[in-house]
Amino acid sequence: MQSLDHRLWFSPSDLSQYLGCEHATRLSLEVARGTRPKIHATSVYATMIFKKGDDHEAAHLAHLRASGRDVVEVGSSADFAAGARRTEALMRSGADVIYQAPLVIDGWRGVADFLERVEGTTALGPWGYEAVDTKLARVEALPSHVLQLCFYSEGIERIQGESPRLAYVELGSGLREPIRLREVAAYFRRARAGFTTAIAADAPTEPFRCDHCDFCAFKRVCEERWRAEDSLVRVAGLRRNQIGLLRGVGVGTLTRLGSLEPDVAVPDIRRPTLTGLVQQARLQHEGEQAGTMPFELLELEVGRGFARLPEPSPGDVMFDLEGDPFWTPARELTFLFGMLVRNGERWEYVPFWGHTPEQERRAFERAIDLVTERLVRWPQLHVFHYSAAEPSAIRQLMATHATRELEVDDLLRRGVFVDLLAVVKQAMRVGVESYTLKQIEKLAGFERTAALASGSDAVLAYERWQTTRDQRELDAIAAYNEEDCRATGALYDWLLSVRPAAATWPTPPDIEPIAEEARAAQREREQLRGELIAGPEAGSERWFAGQLLSYHRREARPAWWRYFALRGLDDDALLADGEALTGLEPDGPRVAIHRSEDIRLRFPSQQHKIGAGAYDDENGRKVKVVSVDDAAGTVTIRRAQKRTDAPTPRTLLPGGPFDTGPQQDALLRFAHSVRDEDDRFAALKALVRRDPPRIAGLPPAAPIQTTDLGQQQRLARNLERSTLVVQGPPGTGKTHTGARLIVDLIRAGARVGVTALSHNAINNLVDEIELAADEADLWFVGARKTSADDKGAVTAGPNRR
Ligand code: SF4
Known part of the structure; x- marks a missing residue:
């Protein structure tokens, strides 16, 4: 946002900022008008991210040039209007790629990274342009990226008289994500209308803490305001909507909330939640007044808080990771797995480093092996960490490298990882604004001496090391990481020291150890996968067969990750999450059913x-x-009568993924066949290789596209260990055609298997096959693999058994 020649100029970034935080727009407006000083300070971390973005853009520019594209740079100029005129002139001259292209529309201006020429008729001639932006996001474009591209595309439309159909984001992962502009146009219009209305209204706004604060130039301004106003924003764990609800009953400050009388009710805030918020505000207020860090233990609960704190074991491990989220645009790197292991009376720090993806895999394996080896000697050991980031990274690394899958699953199911942050939050309230380790460790009297003070410092040190290779940078990171591990250990000891005598130790889950056959199968699978993917080009038959070996486990992981992420959330968070069913209370007598x-x-x-x-x-x-009866608000569960004394669940979490053991075994057989180059699964191999259909009597790759059923039947009958695709949009007769092809094949003596992604699809086809068989006067017997629970399974009918 900028004021120039007595008018305000906006950019797509202003729009993104507005969607993130309206107050930031207000403060930017004040800066543009000159009523608030401009903030020049940019953190070193933010500068590093900007530079990574510039590097990514430069790499894409180099790639375009190397691939023969003719790139013309508009060039940076203080005169935006002149830059926009040059962009237009280049578009009219039909330039191949326009780099750094300023665009101006009605008081808005921005610079597109690239405009790429495409075929098509526009007011320019037989060509047009599409906008391309480079972004560090790896998986998909963010809403702010989409808004920027919508703006550039509108600028393009103004010049070429036609709206581009697509715009693109060059993701950090190297993928190019297309944005269908028609699908996002309404979002862009709505966002821009909201922004211009807010600017025109010029109404005061208020800062609320959000995800953008950590990267916002106004962070210090807002923090000072929150402190000066004794704002409710500062109460740890208080959500934004609760601020409005509290103000509705006249509670507007942290101090007032902390002294709220117990008989005051706040509509839409549950009593236990309100009690917790009042206690939190009171402790923060008391702590600030006295310059201390007061804490109060909460009532003991089954399965929560201290009930999640395990007994010490000689095998215990304190664990902390360091990673560089911007290692390359395409990939983050977990470069240090720090472990503090108990060795008799001493704690010994063991770092595992990895400076390349391959070294990261080895470091990950060594860290997991260290824990699993110690588990053999000390089955009751635990791995303590602070925050959910560590197990989450472990799951991610297991997926990325497709290694140590059985071991990691086993550690997770055994509850070996213990998040002390979850224990602290469920066991006590502490008079601090934020429950970070750096704050909470003070309860244990832990004092830091390392030169690095935060995870961001460690990332910056690692970035420096990559350029300088100065060992002192790695030493500093190790010292910081070791301190995090030791702080976690000190916090664990302190938690044990304040643990109420009435607290129970968690019961270890009843988990069978990993069977040796399962370990051997995993080793075989990993080795086979390694053999297949080492060397061949991505997408080749061998590569594909290797990657498929980890497909089902990869697919199953999100369901398990979701499950483990939900475990440990408090009741309010579970209620807000919308997946679990919580707040369960027994309702009526139990009904005996058999045992x-x-x-x-x-x-x-x-x-x-x-x-x-x-x-x-x-x-x-x-x-x-x-x-489950949502209208009545009841759920009925069944369990064995021998568990009558066990407490009833208070919270139910969604189930895990489906069992895919048989499918995994089938892919293993296929992978063996590909490696051994035997002659099994020829049609499947042809499909994986994307071979054209091989049909007796026709030369390879002969044109075969036809809608004539007789010709289609001949093609299908003459297939030679190959595949034929019947393709068409919904309603074009695929089921009709498929059924007649199948009947023809049965008549020719073939055995025909049918599979689909749903029972409904199978049933539809089977119904149609019966009709086609009647038409053709063919009698046959079909068999259906089913189970008693398959609601959609066909179990009876003519021609079926
Ligand atoms: S610090 Fe947070 S609340 Fe304040 S302007 Fe920035 S994003 Fe908004």
């Missing part, structure tokens, strides 16, 4: 995704859900 009993539980109104299979949050056991 089981049905237990009805009631729950408060909430969104959830609980179906037939669910897990009890407190003990991780699977629970059979008989029925």
Whole structure:
């Protein structure tokens, strides 16, 4: 945002800023008008990210030039209007690629990274342009990227008289994500209308803490205001909507909330939540007044807080990771796995470093091996960390490198990882604004001496090391990482020292150790995968067969990750999350059914995704859900009568992924066949190689596209260990054609298998096959693999068994 010649100029970045925080727009407006001083300070970290973005853009520019594109740079100029005129002139002259292209529309201006010439008729001639921006995002474009591209595309439309159909984001991963502009146009219009209305209204705004604060130039301004106003924003754990609810009953400051009388009710804030917020505000207020860090223990709860704090074991490990999220545009790197292991009376720090993806894999394996080897000697050991980042990174690394999968699954199911942040939050309230380790470790009297003070400092040191290779940078990172591990250990000891005598130790889950056959199968799978993917080009038959070996486990992971992420959330967070079913209370008598009993539980109104299979949050056991009645707010679960004394679940978590063991075994057979180059699975191999269909009597790659059923039947009958695709949009007769091809093949003596992604699709086809068989006067017997639970399974009917 800039004031020039007595008018305000806006940019797409202003729009993104507005969507992130309206108050930031207000402060930027004040800066543009000159009523607030401009903030020049940019953090070293932010500068590093900007530079990475510039590097990514430069790499793409070099790639375009290397691939023969003729790139013309508009060039930076203080005169924006002149730059925009040059962009237009280049577009009119038909330049191939225009780099750094200023565009101006009605008081808005921005610089597109690239405008690429495309074929098509526009007012310019038989060509037009599409906008391309380079971004560091790796998986997909963010809404702010889309808004920018919408603006550039509108600028292009003004010049060429036609709206481009697509715009693109060159992601850090190297992928190019297309944005269909028609699909996002309404979002852009709405966002821009909201922004211009807010600017025109010129109304005061208020800062609320959000995800953008850490990267915002006005962070210090807002923090000073929150402190000066004794703002409710400072109460740890208080959500933005709760601020409005509290103000509705006249509670507008942290101090007032901390002294709220117990009989005051706040509509839409549950009593236990309100009690917790009042206690939190009071402790913060007391701490600030006295210059101390007061804490109060909460009432003991089954499966939460101190009940999650395990007994010490001689095998215990304190764990902390360091990673560089911007290692390359395409990839982050976890470069240090720091472990503090108990060695008799001493704690010994063991760092595993990895400076390349291959070294990262080895460091990850060594860290996991260290834990699993110690588990053999000390089955009750735990790996303590602070925050959910460590197990999350472990799962991610397991997926990335497709290694140590059994071991990591086993560690997770055994509850070996213990997040002390979750324990602290559920066990006590502390008079601090933020429950970071750097704050909470002070309860344990831990003092730091390392030169680096934060994870961001460690990233910056690592970035420096990559340029200088100065060992002192790595030493500083190790010292910082070791301090985090030692602080975690000190916090654990302190938690043990304040643990109430009445607290119970968590019961270790009843998990079978990993069977040696399973370990051997995993080793075989990993070795086979390694053999297949080492060397051949990505997308080749061998590469594909190797990658498929980890497909099902990769697919299953998000369901498990979601499950583990939900475990440990408090009731309010679970209610807000919309997947778990929480706040369960027994409702009515239990009903005996054979050796089981049905237990009805009631729950408060909430969104959830609980179906037939669910897990009890407190003990991780699977629970059979008989029925859920959302209107009545009840769920009925069934469990064995021998577990009558066990507490009923308070929270149900959605179930995990489906069992895909047979599919995994099938892919293993296929991978063996590809490696051994035997003659099994010829059609499947042809499909993986993307071979054209091989048909007896026709030369390879002969044109075969036809809608004539007789010709299609001949093609299918003459297929030689190959595949034929029947393709068409919905409603064009694929089922009709498929059924007649199948009947023709049965008549020719073939055995025909049918598979699909749903029972419905199979049933539709099978129905159609019966009709086609009647038409053709063909009698046959079909068989269907099914189970009693398959609601859509066909179990009876003519021609079926
Ligand atoms: S610090 Fe946060 S609340 Fe303040 S302007 Fe920036 S993003 Fe908005």
